[in-house]
Amino acid sequence: MRLNKYIRNSGITSRRGADKLIEDGKVKINEIVVTEPFYEVSNSDCVKVEDKKIKQIERFEYYIINKPIGFLSSLSDPFHNQFVSEIVKTDARIYPVGRLDLNSRGLMILTNDGDLAFKISHPNSNITKEYIVKLDKKINNYIAKKFEAGIKIDDKSKVKGRIKEFDPDNFLYSIKIKEGRNRQVRKMFKSVGIKVLDLNRVSIGGLKLGDLKIGHYKKVDRDYILNEVFRD
Template sequence: MRINKYIALCGVASRRKAEELILEGKVSIDNKIIKDLAIQVQDNNIVKVNNKVIRPVESYKYFILNKPVGYISTAKDQFGRKSVIDFFDSNDRIYPVGRLDYDSRGLLLMTNDGDLTYKLTHPKHNIYKKYEVKVDKPLNESETKEFMSGVDIGGYITAPCRLKRLSFQALYEVIIGEGKNRQIRKMFSYFGKKVIDLNRVAIGELELSTLKEGSYRALTEKEINYLKKIAEIK
């Protein structure tokens, strides 16, 4: 089994993050540091990350977290900010699937299934995500049409998306399939609008529903099967 996939199956990190750990010299096989991303792990090998032995996870866990504003979606932060991982037992080695900005809130998938995380975050999938976004002033009719057809957010033209105004207080429902860094904020900024609040309410068929902010729940078997199904779509 390829080393990055093995690390993912151990629940340590996604395949992409595993490759970073390897290149940083933090991974060893049989006490020998390796930096070859193509190396294969055999059944009798002892693999260590940061000098700690790792083994494949015996049982996977899947959660939906309603992330509050003020939490990062990574394990560590150079500024010492709070992490979404703080909501879970450290022994579970739970990690977020993708990211949600520090100043954004809402639905975030959390799991120790590194292989599924890799597949769900692969660019080929473009899983649709629904957001409720409040801005300081509304878009006019021409801006709305341009927003939906695609705008330049800094050398990248966004794909067509869905946009619906929910109230006269400049509250919008935005549905996008991409996940560029701070994409929605940049899209509104293109028209001189400032995002006041951004709340992700759904990822595909998974919804926050009545889950309170700062709380999480385990995914149902049906929801887990749904994620695995869409992860395998070519």
């Protein structure tokens, strides 16, 4: 089995993350640093990542969760002690597929299946995510059309969003995007002088948050995740 796939199947990271670990010289096979992601690992090899022995996962787990505000999507941070992965009661070392920032809430997928995580999070998957946002003011057709044409954030290429009214009297709108840049939705609105007061992700592809309560989660299977996410 190729080294990057072996690391991915250990559940500690995605294939892209495995490639980065290998490239950075953090992977050893039989105490020798290996920097070739396509190195073939044998059953007798001892593989270590950052000097910790890893092994293949025998059982993958899949969860959908309604992330509360105040929980980090990362696995560790010295300045915070609430992590979304800790909401799920399991012995498996699961991690989020994609992210929601600290002050955002809503639908997330957690798993220890690196292959599935890579498939969903890869830009070529072209998956639409929908958010319900509460803004500090109403928006007009000009702004909606500007979002559809594309807005430049972070001095990079333009990103697009499709806005629909949800409850405009209370400044609530639906926005759908396909990119996944850091704090993208908030930055898009900020670029036109609008502040996002609340952000709730309600769907990833065809996978819906539904009536899952904040802070609750549901265990599902791999086929369910793939069928729903790519039913967009």
